[in-house]
Amino acid sequence: MIDATDSPIAMKRLAGVITRQARMLGRLVNDLFDASRLTRGELPLHKISVPFEQVLHVALDTVRPSVDARRQVLTMAALPAGLLVECDDVRVAQLIANVLGNASKYTQDEGTIDVDVSLDGNSVTVQVRDNGIGIAAERLTDIFKLYAQVDHGDARRRGGMGVGLSLALDLARSHGGTVQAFSDGPGHGSRFEIVLPIVAPASTLH
DSSP states (O other), X not given: OOOGGGSHHHHHHHHHHHHHHHHHHHHHHHHHHHXXXXXXXXXXXXXXXXXXXXXXXXXXXXXXXXXXXXXXXXEEOOOOTTEEXXXXXXXXXXXXXXXXXXXXXXXXXXXXXXXXXXXXXXXXXXXXXXXXXXXXXXXXXXXXSTTOOSOGXXXXXXXXXXXHHHHHHHHHHHXXXXXXXXXXXXXXXXXXXXXXXXXXXXXXXX
């Protein structure tokens, strides 16, 4: 008798599950470690002037496995041309990836996540919209607290420890920015806004 798990297709599927779980566990451990260091003021920032497109694509690449595994549609509007941001590019990519990862986690399979970047004076705003489970009004600020979960009843199935959004907010604040959450309530999706100071569009630099 042949065990179905011995088939090449089943083995490939199992290997994919193990890889995704290991990647998720690694991110959880790293986020928890970084949150602890940031709380103690021990997380160094290495700020440089960097093309924002480069930072954003690193964040998108980070969450792509989760999005693809759930057959979600992730779209990104055209970026403002030549935008430079003074930041620790690794940490800003991390905070954007954490917000995107949260959107993926709380959006159903085959759901949609939209990313839009705009300029407003001396700041750049990244908006992440999803058509997921939404957030109750009274929880819009609580979700940024360490170990908070959007949905306690579903937290175990969705995974996570409630660290990602707290770390994202702390990283944004350490760059002189912020992160906010908006939602029309449960079942109506969510919108997150990441606001960061900019250096200048490259076209204005000489």
